[in-house]
Amino acid sequence: MRWRIALAGLLALSGVGAAHAAEPQLVSDVSDRDIEIRASFHGATELVFGAILYPDGVVPDGQTDIAIVLRGPSQSIRLREKDKLGGLIWVNADETRFRSAPAFYAIATSRPIAKMVDRNTADIFELGLNSLQLSPSSGMAPEAARRFERGLIDLRRRGALYASQTGTVEITNGVLYRALIPIPARVPVGHYTAETFLIRHGQVLAATTRDVVIHKIGFERFVAISARAFPFIYGAVVVILSVLFGWAAGVLFKRI
């Protein structure tokens, strides 16, 4: 447990920092800053951990809470809604756009969000699935926009791309914290951030951010890049491979 040793060192230093800042500070890190998608990838678990550095190194009384958010790249998306056509079949009927929907959003908290902060604060820091700022396209009735927002959140929640876990942040001795955040296999690649928020008396006292990169490597990366950068060669290779396969199997089985 290398990080525990590192934290012990930081804690020793914290007395120095306390002279300048009366507010507590956060140090955080993640178990994996570089998540690699290779052929065997079927999801990952990110450990987000760190320590709360109090002025003078004294842990104050009262409830201290931690919220950890792992967030994926922001996407501009079009969301379609199905409706029953003529009482017979379900077809896409209505649609809207969101300019900034995170491709992935998982929040882990030490207590229920509503008990830690009020709605306003949650909205400012985007704490919780109901406080995401998705920027729906303008000109939509607020009621309809909310319906679409709920639809998107529900959809991605069932695909494990959005998640909210209460009570999964473990705080040890009021100082060390850690949480495990599962990442499903179907996450998009890109730049992710792991944000940690320190919350006391309904206020966010400190926040810190760590970057996480999820990317394909090896053969998976080669294929994904070639398909986009050299589509003609890629397509031709697939066709040639198919023909060779089919031909080889025919020849091989004739011998048997």
Next chain:
Amino acid sequence: MDLYLPIANISVNALAIILLGGAVGILSGMFGLGGGFLTTPILIFFGIPPAVAAASASSQLTGASVSGVIAHLRRGGVDLKMGWILVVGGILGSFFGAFLFRMLQNIGQIDTVINILYVVLLLLVGVAMARSAWHAIAAQHSGEAIPVRSRHHHRLVVSLPFRWRFYASGIYLSPLAPLILGFITGIATELLGVGGGFILIPAKVYLFGMRAKVVAGTSLFQILFVTATATMVNALTTHSVDVVLAGLLLIGSVVGAQVGTRFAERVPPDYMRLGLAVLILLVALRLVIGLGIHPDEIYTVEVTR
């Protein structure tokens, strides 16, 4: 054994996909159908995005038709003149199919259209197959021979201008007829990831009146080139060809096809054909129900970037 598919962006059980390819391969070896009409919907059931499923299934069909084409060419079972016209029509059709795909995707109706086309297609294939198998079984039991239909052009086809002679097929026919037929199957290949044998073979027999010896070979010849073109078109436009997925399907299907061919020589095919027809109709029924009942997902996301 889980394997991450680099284009579909999901992790699947590789063995399940190989087995699926194998099962479809056996069917295709036994019945001479490409089996694309089963592969694509089953891949979609697996959670693979529809565009990736159709694109990858079409490259599997290329591989599955190669050895058949070689065998038929050796035997003189391909009418090359007819074949090339069909190929030209098919290539034009697959370009048009790509255009249709994009248009339907923009208005958000691609999935519904694909589903409805599949239902129509599976019902047509299923019913036709069930009927012919049923007649064959009934004929066996009663001991009466099935009346053989005389070879003739359909009125619709005869009315087309500029007739050419196709010596290998033994017909005198306007090249527009195979061009149009190729065009229609090309659209189906691009949109649905199917070879189109189930449209081609009956059309050639009942509409064109082609000599039976060249019907299957000429169809395979066209399917080989048109599925290859569809793969290229997909690679260039939708970027949805997954080489890993196509490879897994190929491994299964080329082996399955050889097994199926040998199997077909031993088993009386009519009962098997009836069984397959029932299976196809069940898949169609499942899709119909899927269109009508409340879907699990009311919402779908398209990343516009």
